[in-house]
Amino acid sequence: MAKINENYLKLQAGYLFPEIGRRVAAFSQANPDANIIKMGIGDVTEPLPEACRVAMTKAIKDMGSRESFHGYGPEQGYAWLRDKIVEFDYTPRNCNVAADEIFISDGSKCDTGNILDILGNDNQIAVTDPVYPVYVDTNVMQGNTGAANDQGEYTGLHYLRATEANNFTPEIPDYPLDVVYLCYPNNPTGTVASAEYLKQWVDYALVHNTILMFDAAYRDFITDPAIPQSIYEIEGARKCAIEFRSFSKNAGFTGTRCAFTIVPKDLVATASNGEEIKLHALWSRRQTTKFNGVSYIVQRGAEAVYSEAGQQQTQELISFYLDNAKHIREALASQGYEVFGGVHAPYVWLKTPNNLTSWDFFDLLLNKTNIVGTPGSGFGLSGEGFFRLSAFNTRENVVAAMDRIASKLTI
Numbered sequence: 001m002a003k004i005n006e007n008y009l010k011l012q013a014g015y016l017f018p019e020i021g022r023r024v025a026a027f028s029q030a031n032p033d034a035n036i037i038k039m040g041i042g043d044v045t046e047p048l049p050e051a052c053r054v055a056m057t058k059a060i061k062d063m064g065s066r067e068s069f070h071g072y073g074p075e076q077g078y079a080w081l082r083d084k085i086v087e088f089d090y091t092p093r094n095c096n097v098a099a100d101e102i103f104i105s106d107g108s109k110c111d112t113g114n115i116l117d118i119l120g121n122d123n124q125i126a127v128t129d130p131v132y133p134v135y136v137d138t139n140v141m142q143g144n145t146g147a148a149n150d151q152g153e154y155t156g157l158h159y160l161r162a163t164e165a166n167n168f169t170p171e172i173p174d175y176p177l178d179v180v181y182l183c184y185p186n187n188p189t190g191t192v193a194s195a196e197y198l199k200q201w202v203d204y205a206l207v208h209n210t211i212l213m214f215d216a217a218y219r220d221f222i223t224d225p226a227i228p229q230s231i232y233e234i235e236g237a238r239k240c241a242i243e244f245r246s247f248s249k250n251a252g253f254t255g256t257r258c259a260f261t262i263v264p265k266d267l268v269a270t271a272s273n274g275e276e277i278k279l280h281a282l283w284s285r286r287q288t289t290k291f292n293g294v295s296y297i298v299q300r301g302a303e304a305v306y307s308e309a310g311q312q313q314t315q316e317l318i319s320f321y322l323d324n325a326k327h328i329r330e331a332l333a334s335q336g337y338e339v340f341g342g343v344h345a346p347y348v349w350l351k352t353p354n355n356l357t358s359w360d361f362f363d364l365l366l367n368k369t370n371i372v373g374t375p376g377s378g379f380g381l382s383g384e385g386f387f388r389l390s391a392f393n394t395r396e397n398v399v400a401a402m403d404r405i406a407s408k409l410t411i
Contacts, residue, residue, distance in 0.1 A: 007143045012152055016133050016378035017041055023362070024372055036366075037401045039389045040374045042187070042346065044252045046320060046394075048301070049313035052251060055304035059297040070296040075288045077104025077260065081299050084306040085260065089245075095232035101264050101280065103287055104294050104302075106257040108217050108244040112181075113138035115213065115242065115261070117290070118282040119269070123178035126158035128170050130188055130379030130386070132215070135181045151381055161382050162189060168340065168349070169193070172200050176208040182231075183215040185222060188379045188388040189349045190325075190341015192227050198234045205240035211269065211279075212241040217259075220250035220318050222344045238264040242279070249321075249346065249392070251305045251314045258294055258302040321346045324398045325391035331402035332389075336411050346391040349376070353411035361387050369404040 146155030160170035329342035342348035358375035376386030
């Protein structure tokens, strides 16, 4: 009989968002007339930019004739898209990134898990806490952790606490780690990292030969030019960091699927015999073996993000969601809630009132106001007592949700 990967059995009862879905489904069944406003999952609501739609429509027409038809494309992505990414996203920020260090993919969520394929199972791995759950669960699936303890934390995994006391910015550890996951602007807390803070991480990584897994999926929501949008703005980062980026949130590609990962050619890790191996070559081998690339049509849509019209339209989307976040933040603060984030990020992180647990506040919010958010404890131990609301929604829903909280909840 075939054997299973028993690492999956170590996973907790359910991934955070399916558990939210289960509770919402049960509530909906019991209350079929309830008008539920979902502000939990970070999915976008606004249509794809017109420039992207036009480009994709033309790309579909290209597939209709032999002369312009495209079959298998390069697994790493078409050169014309990778060149645009360098020109618009990295050269203006003085980042030394080459086009052939960019790998186009179907999602940064996928890549943050798939990257583990090229790393060994005996690394000392750290995540911030609270944390995007995918970083943890994919390491569990890969066999990089032990079992979960009574608090839901996995042995063998290091947790770097991000709390209100340290402004949700974990201290740099005083012991060596092999792999560290960082996400800025942060999901779920909405905090950003200064250049000085990221320089501390890069310096640490260079001393300890640490690989920084830098998730910059929300970088386009940063409005202050002094705040780094890429880890490669920090001197030395090419030797210690992998960066994950996405078109999901800035251009609404959550259902269209396009992202990219940067693996610098300077980045190395060691084999068991001590030999230094370039991770760029390993990731390229992994992708060309296990991935057939993103479709020509979708990549043409992503390329249009960098057109003059595309730049204007994506900026309008970003501004729209940031205005939503501002409305949420200011409405909650005026009602007496302690709120964080929501300035350079599409997430508002709030402290649950009256010492309610995160899940108790989830149930209260759902039952009293028919609003769905995300319990902070679902992001880790340090998320207990906090709650995340997403600004990815229509303006009407955001305004209605804040009105419901004001009128139906008292703290």
